[in-house]
Amino acid sequence: MADLRLPTAPEIDGTAHLHSGKVRDLYELTGGPHEGRLLMVASDRISIFDFVLDTTIPDKGELLTRMSLWWSDQLSDVVPNHVVSTDVPDAVRGRAVVCERLDMYPVECVARGYLTGSGLLDYLASGEVCGIPLPAGLEDGSRLPEPIFTPATKADLGDHDENVSYDAVVSSLGAERAAELRALTLEIYGRADAIARERGIILADTKLEFGARGDGTTVLADEVLTPDSSRFWPAAQWQPGRAQPSYDKQIVRNWALSTESGWDRASGEAPPPLPPEVVERTRARYVEAYERLTGQTF
Incomplete structure (x- = not known):
């Protein structure tokens, strides 16, 4: 098992922290109109090869939250989804949803x-x-x-x-x-x-x-x-027979595996911090995916 070294989840007023995953944090709302519901927060963390990196991708949490909400709307006639509200604490506004307990x-x-x-x-x-x-x-x-x-x-x-x-x-x-x-x-x-x-x-x-x-x-x-x-x-x-260009964190994976990073995947050590240009290219890829799919400008 990789040592994920997850950062301590930030405290959010009116909530109790329940769990943190690679890129999301889960809280219980302890007051207000949604007391007892869950608050699911998408962070700007990024993980590769089962390591959570020290470097974050600006706006990633908001981009993924917006995209997930957009898709849920497209699928509303197929299956109900767990989102109750997007009225969330200011500290996580735009990158969190109130959701059902399931x-x-x-x-x-x-x-x-x-x-x-x-x-x-x-x-x-x-x-x-x-x-x-x-x-x-x-x-x-x-x-x-x-x-x-x-x-x-x-x-x-x-x-x-x-x-x-x-x-x-x-x-x-x-x-x-x-x-x-x-x-x-x-x-x-x-x-x-x-x-x-x-x-x-x-x-x-x-x-x-x-x-x-x-x-x-x-x-x-x-x-x-x-x-x-x-x-x-x-x-x-698209061209079968090779790895395809992808709207995800492949840019980060490719850099980590390159000689430029100096990282040895077999070492058991976490990858080093990402260079600013890799961060920006990765953010741009997420933005492009969001805008092309939803037709909305981020």
């Missing part, structure tokens, strides 16, 4: 329309992804015959999520709930891919999380279709 399902719901990442590694080893056989001859970036549901277990902080079979989801949640999550994940992917494609962007894959209300209703939770949870590629530059 009984979260212990599975990462992943839809893939293209082969890359851990799916590619599974395919190269077995010809399958999460137990789903795929045609021979596919390569990095290949479009799949149809989108597939490739669930993963939720790993502890600092560990990698692990791809699992659909049968494992059935064993964990039961056949009815597993079928519901698969259908919802693929419907959301199909809707989002069509919207992105109209804007010249490919949605290669996305990771979603769901939870249940007290009455059993399944609700879309956490962040939705952001560059931190999805792979977005410029459609005009």
Whole structure:
């Protein structure tokens, strides 16, 4: 497990800190009209290779929050989402939402329309992804015959999520709930891919999380279709057989692995601070993704 060295979550008046992840902090509201609800805050932190970097990306939290809210609106007729209000404390205004408490399902719901990442590694080893056989001859970036549901277990902080079979989801949640999550994940992917494609962007894959209300209703939770949870590629530059240009933190990964950074990934040490030009290029990439997808100016 990598040593994430998470910074201490800032105190926010009227809240109690519950948990911090790689890039988000979770609080309980202890007063006001939303007392007892959760406050989910998107920080400007960035993580690569299971390390949270000391360097932050300005405006990243607000960009991802805005994008997630925009996508939730696009999907409102498909599935309810956990957002209750965007009326949040001034200290985190613009990068936080008040959300429902849910009984979260212990599975990462992943839809893939293209082969890359851990799916590619599974395919190269077995010809399958999460137990789903795929045609021979596919390569990095290949479009799949149809989108597939490739669930993963939720790993502890600092560990990698692990791809699992659909049968494992059935064993964990039961056949009815597993079928519901698969259908919802693929419907959301199909809707989002069509919207992105109209804007010249490919949605290669996305990771979603769901939870249940007290009455059993399944609700879309956490962040939705952001560059931190999805792979977005410029459609005009798509070319199977190589790594695709991406609207995410690939700029940071590439720099960390370059000789310029001086970092040895095998050392177990965290990557060094990012140079200002890498920070600015990364911020610009997030801004471009937001503006192209939503049609709004940041």
